[in-house]
Amino acid sequence: MNRQPILVTGPARSGKSSWAERLAHESGRRVVYLATAREDPNDPEWQARIAAHRRRRPVYWQTLCEPVELAAAIRSAGEVCLLVDSLGSWVANLLALDDVAWSEQVDALLAVLAQPLADPLILVAEECGWGVIPPYPSGRLFRDRLGELIQRIGPFCAAVWLVTGGYALDLRRLGVPLA
Known part of the structure; x- marks a missing residue:
């Protein structure tokens, strides 16, 4: 596996997490699954989704939860294949930040991604x-922040996979980057 990050993106229920898990397994490394979603014991449907994700993963994979300090968590991961799922949850967790604080979080993440990685990410x-x-401001803010984040992360990645319709496409290999 390359020493640059790999980005796996796609719509809801497209199989992107399963594809990312396959890539992590194929790395041959010990895998740490870094979950960014906040658990909510008052939301049984959300808890069921989290449980389904956990059941799908091998029991020997370690799971860490970090809903906010993503850059720090990546830096401190150690000698493992780190699978971060997902950037959308991370963005949602930080929607209350003003533009300056949000930019600081993004800059910290991009600084980590700009460094040569010792281990797969x-x-x-x-x-x-x-x-x-x-139709509501927080939804537009989420959409805009996540879309811009994905665009900014892509150039740092060895592969950018789009998973949709039951297929995974390597956009770095098949696509043309924007200026």
């Missing part, structure tokens, strides 16, 4: 905004 991100513009 796989980032999962949701694609949104392929349809209706959200």
Whole structure:
């Protein structure tokens, strides 16, 4: 596996997490799954989704939860294949930040990604905004921040996978980068 991050992106329920898990398994390294979602014991449906993700992963994979300090968590991961799932949850966790604080978080993450990595890093991100513009400000803010984040991360990645319709496409190999 390359020493640059790998980005796996796609719409909801597209298989992007499963594809990222496959890539992590194929790395041959010990895998740490870094979950960015906040657990909510008052939301049984959300807890069921988290449990389904856990059941799908091998029991010997370690799971860490870090909903906010993503850059620091990546820096301190150690000698493992780190699978971050997902950037969308991370963005959602930080929606209350003003533009300056948000930019600082993004800059910290990009600074980590700009450094040569000693170990494999796989980032999962949701694609949104392929349809209706959200009718409320927080939805538009989420869509805009996540879309811009994915665009800024892509150039740092050895591969950018789009998972949709049951297929994984390597956009770095098949696509043309924007200026």
